[in-house]
Every structure is written in structure tokens, then in C-alpha cells.
Amino acid sequence: MEEIRLEALKGLTILAIHDDQFRRGVMTDLDSTLRRYGYDLTGPEMERLRDAHRQIAGMSDEDLARELSERQQRVRVLSEEEGRILAPGEYVSAAWH
Amino acid sequence: MSERATSVFAFLDELIVALPVPSNHRELLQVHFRQTDSWQRPETAAVQLPLLVHEAITGDEKPALPVAAACTLLYLGADLFDSLLDQELLPSWHARGAAEANLAAATLLAALPQLSIARLQEKGTPPAKLWALARLFADTLLTMSAGQYEDLLSPNLENVSLEDSRAMVERKSGSAGALLARAGAVLASEEPFTIEAYAAFGSCFGIARQLVNDVWGIWGEDTSQDLLNGKRTLPIVHALSTLRGEQRERLQKLLAAARESAEHHDEIRAFLAATGSVRYTALIVWLYQQQARNHLAAASPQEPSGRELRMLLDQASLLPQPKQAQPSG
Numbered sequence: 037m038e039e040i041r042l043e044a045l046k047g048l049t050i051l052a053i054h055d056d057q058f059r060r061g062v063m064t065d066l067d068s069t070l071r072r073y074g075y076d077l078t079g080p081e082m083e084r085l086r087d088a089h090r091q092i093a094g095m096s097d098e099d100l101a102r103e104l105s106e107r108q109q110r111v112r113v114l115s116e117e118e119g120r121i122l123a124p125g126e127y128v129s130a131a132w133h
Numbered sequence: 134m135s136e137r138a139t140s141v142f143a144f145l146d147e148l149i150v151a152l153p154v155p156s157n158h159r160e161l162l163q164v165h166f167r168q169t170d171s172w173q174r175p176e177t178a179a180v181q182l183p184l185l186v187h188e189a190i191t192g193d194e195k196p197a198l199p200v201a202a203a204c205t206l207l208y209l210g211a212d213l214f215d216s217l218l219d220q221e222l223l224p225s226w227h228a229r230g231a232a233e234a235n236l237a238a239a240t241l242l243a244a245l246p247q248l249s250i251a252r253l254q255e256k257g258t259p260p261a262k263l264w265a266l267a268r269l270f271a272d273t274l275l276t277m278s279a280g281q282y283e284d285l286l287s288p289n290l291e292n293v294s295l296e297d298s299r300a301m302v303e304r305k306s307g308s309a310g311a312l313l314a315r316a317g318a319v320l321a322s323e324e325p326f327t328i329e330a331y332a333a334f335g336s337c338f339g340i341a342r343q344l345v346n347d348v349w350g351i352w353g354e355d356t357s358q359d360l361l362n363g364k365r366t367l368p369i370v371h372a373l374s375t376l377r378g379e380q381r382e383r384l385q386k387l388l389a390a391a392r393e394s395a396e397h398h399d400e401i402r403a404f405l406a407a408t409g410s411v412r413y414t415a416l417i418v419w420l421y422q423q424q425a426r427n428h429l430a431a432a433s434p435q436e437p438s439g440r441e442l443r444m445l446l447d448q449a450s451l452l453p454q455p456k457q458a459q460p461s462g
Contacts, residue, residue, distance in 0.1 A: 039423070039427055040423055040427075045420055045423050045424045045427065049417065049421070052413075052416060052417060052420065053295045056374070059413070063409060063412065063413070088452070091452050091453070092419070092452065093412070095412070096406065096412075097405065097406035097409060097410065097412055100411045100412065100415055100452075101348065101411055103451075104345070104349060104451060105352065107454060108349065108353070
């Protein structure tokens with residue numbers, strides 16, 4: 037999927053931080069809020085933004101927090117597994133000296 | 134991933150063992166990283182970024198090992214100071230106390246990164262580049278200190294705006310992320326455009342990661358240390374900016390009470406959820422993540438390091454990860 041232009045991303049970030057109306061509008065009605073603020077994104081850019089918006093708007097705060105918690109737990113379990121499997125590195129002598 | 138962390142921590146061990154100090158002082162300096170479980174090690178940033186960025190430019194990560202070690206020392210020192218400030222010292226420090234932890238943090242942060250960078254001399258790195266790296270660490274530490282000071286003051290401020298909160302994260306964590314990427318790039322390249330592209334990538338990555346951590350700081354455990362410490366992180370500032378009248382006053386009262394006990398932490402979480410503060414933070418994280426992606430693309434990283442950097446970036450998100458993480462971009 038095509039990247040969104042950097043200037044557009046910076047502009048959206050500034051509006052989302054500074055503009056109360058934009059902040060409220062963008063969560064409830066992405067397309068018309070962007071039109072109202074004069075954003076002219078390409079089709080693929082718009083599709084990328086809509087995709088993220090769908091994910092965010094489609095979840096509750098509790099869902100997002102739960103998802104983060106489950107992910108942190110998975111990372112912890114994986115790292116503990118790796119810690120048991122991997123021998124202490126002798127990498128330094130090989131890599132550096 | 135773990136192999137890199139193991140290599141950097143082995144380098145650090147060797148660096149400290151060679152220090153011309155009494156053995157009990159060496160032991161003090163080793164406490165913070167020896168007792169850290171592997172899963173808590175800063176594998177995804179301080180260790181990884183300098184090595185990956187160097188490899189993305191030159192095709193080889195090994196020459197950047199002292200730089201990655203210096204970045205890791207800076208991270209560990211800052212982390213130890215954070216733990217002291219937030220009264221979250223890990224158990225291995227309990228017998229030693231805050232004074233010893235303070236001394237270790239100051240040494241990890243201020244002295245050891247320079248000594249690690251000095252190891253680059255052994256490989257013929259020119260003095261001008263060594264000085265550039267040393268100056269980079271000093272500049273970053275100063276900016277991080279300013280952000281940390283704002284963080285310290287924020288619980289007692291009447292009004293913190295979303296911009297105040299964002300700027301604080303940028304100074305505290307954006308500058309650290311920029312250092313991790315820039316340090317690897319400075320060692321690898323003389324090209325200003327490339328160095329700045331990686332630094333901008335690191336800054337946006339650092340901000341996105343910090344915002345994810347801020348959500349974790351409230352929802353991660355039943356008793357939120359961030360709420361006990363009165364932190365004004367983005368989700369909280371968003372809720373305060375969104376609520377009006379009695380509801381806002383109620384949340385402010387709850388935040389004050391939350392500093393005394395965990396009794397009201399669930400109620401605060403309910404307030405934040407009702408205002409969509411996590412969804413809002415997820416949007417801001419996504420925007421910074423996309424900016425980082427753009428900066429990385431502009432730097433034209435060699436593969437497979439570029440793919441690994443994109444995978445690291447994919448983790449700095451509040452949105453569900455693909456079941457089988459595929460490199461994106």
C-alpha cells in the first residue's frame with residue numbers, strides 16, 4: 037500500500053493535537069472532516085488512512101488496552117523462551133576482536 | 134533479536150570489568166543490567182537501532198557494537214533514574230538503597246557511554262567522528278533532561294495541553310530515539326541527508342513507542358504507577374481536554390485521589406475509555422509510525438536491515454498486529 041506523503045502526515049498530526057473540532061470530527065466522520073479541512077489525498081493514501089481509521093474506530097478503548105496487554109504477555113513469554121534456549125554470547129570475541 | 138542483546142551486554146560486561154576501579158564499584162555498575170530479565174532488556178531500541186542503522190548503510194553491523202553499547206548504557210542510566218523518581222526500584226536495589234542507585238545511574242549515564250565510544254579508536258575511527266558522537270550524546274542527554282524536568286513538573290500544573298504533552302514526549306523519548314538511529318548513521322556515513330533521515334525515523338519511532346508505553350502505564354496493571362505518580366500522559370491530557378464542567382472536575386478530583394491509593398484507578402480508566410482516549414492515542418501513534426516509515430524509506434536502507442527496521446516499527450503500535458507478522462512497506 038502506498039505511503040502517505042510526509043507533509044500530509046505532519047499536517048494531520050498538528051491538527052489532531054491542536055484543533056478540537058478536527059479531533060472530534062476525524063474519529064466520527066473521517067472523509068467529510070478531511071474534506072472540510074481541505075485535504076487532498078490520493079486514492080491509495082486515502083485507502084491507507086481509512087484502513088487505520090477502520091481499525092481504530094472499530095475497537096473500544098478497552099479492546100485496545102486488552103490487545104496491548106495480550107501482546108506484552110506474548111513478548112514476555114517469547115523472550116523467556118529465547119533466554120532459555122540461547123547460550124550466553126561469545127559474540128564479542130568473534131564480532132569485535 | 135536476542136543474539137544482538139547478548140552481544141551488546143557481553144561487550145558491556147567486558148567494558149566494566151576493564152574499568153580501573155575497585156571491584157565493589159564494578160559490581161555496583163553491573164547491578165542494573167545483570168539483574169534485568171532478558172525480556173526487560175532494551176532489545177527493541179537501544180540495542181537494535183544503532184546496529185541495524187549501521188548495517189542498513191554499510192551492510193555490516195559489527196563496527197557499531199561500541200555505539201550500541203553506549204546507547205544501551207544511556208538507556209540503562211535513564212531507566213534507573215526513572216525508577217528512582219517513580220519509586221519503582223527493582224528488588225536487587227533494595228539492599229543497596231537509593232544513594233547507591235543514584236551513583237550507579239549517574240555513572241551509567243555520564244561516564245560509561247563515553248568510554249564505550251572511545252573503544253572505536255581501536256578500529257581507527259577518526260577523532261573528529263569520535264567527538265561528533267560524544268557531542269551527540271551530550272546534546273541528547275540535555276534534551277532528555279529538559280523533557281524529564283517537564284515530566285516532573287506536570288503533576289502539579291493546573292493545565293497541561295495536548296501540545297505540552299506531545300512536546301514533552303518529543304523531548305524525552307523522541308530525542309532518545311533520534312540518538313539511537315543517528316549514532317549508528319553518524320558512524321556509518323558522512324552524508325547529511327542520510328543521517329538526518331535516520332534521525333527523523335528514530336525520533337518518530339521513539340515518540341510512538343513512548344505513547345504506547347503511556348497507555349500501558351495506565352492499563353498494564355491494576356495499580357497504575359503512572360496514576361500514583363500523577364503523570365499527565367497523553368491519554369489523561371486528552372480526557373481532560375475533552376471533558377467539560379462537572380465531569381472534568383470529577384476526573385481532576387479522581388486524579389488527585391489516585392496519587393494516594395489505587396482505589397480510584399478503575400474509575401479513571403472508565404473515564405478515559407468514555408472519552409476515547411486510547412483510540413485517540415492510537416491515532417497519534419499511527420500518525421508518528423507512518424511518519425517514521427516515510428523517513429526510513431527516504432533513507433533507502435539496504436536489505437535485510439531495512440526489513441528488520443520496519444518490523445521494529447510495526448511493533449510501535451496500539452493496533453492489533455497481524456497474526457504472522459510480515460514485513461510491511
